[in-house]
Amino acid sequence: MGRYVIRRLLQMVPVFIGTTLLIFVMVWGLGDPVAAMFGDRTPDPATAAQIRLEYHLNDPLIQQYWIYMKGVFQGDFGNAWNQQPVTDLLKTAYPVTLRLTIVAFVIEAVIGVALGVFAGLRRGRFFDTGVLAMTLIVVSIPTFVTGYVLQYFFGVKWSIVHPSVGEGAPFKDLLMPGLVLAGVSLAYVARLTRTSVAENTRADYLRTAVAKGLPRRRVITNHMLRNSLIPVVTFLGTDIGNLMAGALVTERIFNIHGVGYQIYQGIVHNSPATVVGFVTILVIVFLLANLLVDLLYAVLDPRIRYA
């Protein structure tokens, strides 16, 4: 298994280089960032030339990428256009998004699995149909609609919570955005768990466990859930990355100054250093989350082995 982990970690290197290069090229293709700095005014050629020189914009693209990557490996992600080091932005934005992701993830995992288990055990009954209908509705409404609607009713109309998240993103302010962000995934988790549970209730080993006279709680938690949760864990794992990236919309609605906000600012202000820096970290999160999921299989089902 150690060899497997090392091999997986090594595989990340080409993926990492490929993604960063792609993003670098794409941001570069958005147009001349110096032209945008001057707004609706024609850039003064001498000043523009000095700025181009500072950011190596006259060098070939591949050389710019090389200069950038050299910096990254020394812990220097370059500067955003307002001269703020991107590492500072990373340090302030990632913890905020991580908090939001944790809130969303907990909501998604706990409520999603619970709904799924209860629905699966009561297949075809009223509760099950209700969960199916509800999740269908949630899946079909886009995040920004749920976001604005909840914000309007809970924040503006009834004044139950603040419509926006305060500075420093305290956990209590993150509950509503967390719920909005978790919404769609929660529905998937519930449906996935339900199907898996419903299938396994008729499995031979469950009948054996019941026949042995084990208490119902033990049958469900140790025998049924352990097997039913494999697809759910796969989904939850890969969803961590999705939640962090998907926070872009939610963060904008609820005024959360996290990763999504910074990437948006980076794109709007055409700052390659910001966009590439943030996406690079996101790529690492994705890769590690996937690795974690693969490794968790072995814990859930010892029959799965790694060569």
Added chain:
Amino acid sequence: MRGAKSAKWVVGAAVIALAATACSSSDSDSKDKAKASSGSSDGIVRAWWGDPQNPLEPANTNEVQGGKVLDMIFMNLKEYDATGKAQLEAADSITTTDQQNFTIKIKPGLKFSDGTPVTSSSFVDAWNYGALVTNKQLNAYFFADIDGYAAVHPSDDPGAKPTAQTMSGLKVVDDTTFTVKLAQKFSTWPDRLGYKAFAPLPKEFFDNHAAYLAKPIGDGPYMIESYTKGSSMKLVPNPNYAGPSKPKNKGVLLKVYTSSDTAYADLQSGQLDVLDDIPAADLPHVKDDLGGRYLNQPAGIIQTFSFPMYKAEWNKPGMEKVRQGISMAIDRKTITDKIFGGTRTPAQDLTSPVLGAAGGFSDTLAGDSVKYDPVKAKQLITEGGGIPGGQMKLGYNADSGSHKEWVDAVCNSINNVLGNNKACVGAPTGTFADFRNQITKGQMSQPFRSGWQMDYPLIDDFITPLYATGGSSNDSKYSNKTVDNLIKQANAEPDVAKSISLYQQAEKQVLTDMPIVPLWYQNGQAGWSSKVSNVKENAFSYPIFTDITVN
């Protein structure tokens, strides 16, 4: 056993994952910040803010959000009052006998908020810093009128090195006096000095630049108490301020919002006091929502679209009729009402109503050329030989500002007049950067959207940069000797009224040639909570924060 062993590896991987993703986040730190920004705010005005695009240096700030702060923390030699007129503030007197050599005396005893004195060197050093090309200041061109600018800022050849570090036209006489020699006669030049690029800078700016950027220091009504980049800035009254606009509140908290929709929700629920960017979707019901606590007034911004005069097909004889005709085919009134909910005012000249009639604004100058007249429009376009190639593509950037709606409406209006639904179509470019890049390089072959936000409320700022040959923002590369001569005469004319009338003659010539089509003036807007009163906006459409009182 197998499971336990695997679990060990999972924990190991989890540790790596956490180390890679979890950056230091100290809880106590964020709690302090939360306290600073919410809760009861004792006489403090909480206002909407956007993240400034550039570092907060006077000569490097060319957008509204950074400008808002500079407006609060700096007092210039002159300042513009609520009507846009330039009044002496830091300066005691600005005198000249030949419209070219100026003697500037500053008021004695002025201090920056850090206690250091404001002297003539504070201005001279700041201006020299702003002009020097190696300092890469976006507003360097503001100093271009001063003698010796070419030596510190060689602009013809992008690779040229400066041959001097300071401008020869600036001389310090004593602590409170300095002289300015301009490259040529320019009678209204002192009125430009209210623009924030001309702000004085304290010693710290030059000695410890990083510390200055973290917390800029000025001589204005407010000083910065704390600044958390990207999220908020707290300003309190500056005890050393000696100017006329003393703050009537205990401070201003500028809060950075990710979107103005969220800010609007916060305004309605009482988390925010002043919002000067009402989201387009909320315009129809903003008056009801806020119970009349809303203002909507013209700002110093005009929106236009430009023809590429450097393309033969748009500039051949007879085309002026086509360009005039296109302008007359646009139903500005209906578009500003329907698309912009009345937050634009149909354009009647090339300036802005904030100048006032005395400043050169005229609602009759453009005459029929901006009036919607379908019959005349069609006739002019046909007489001029029709739209080149039978179709015009109106270029805009699709990434911001919902330009698509009005571009489609303008095209629709033109198409209706010509009875041809292919005569005008919108042509989006993905990003603003790409769009501006093509314009700057002179690569447009079709008309494209353009706009102008004034730097200072003077008619010269609406004419010279845009229509003089080689003007700094003459995107259509328009050139007309008559216009150039009139501008030159106007600059040298010592009598202000005569000077303005010369600019207006130049404007009239531009409107006849119509290298750009004036569309509408943009309005400044603001909504406020019931917690504050006396919210007004100045000519730059910034809220006048010093006058806001907390109830």
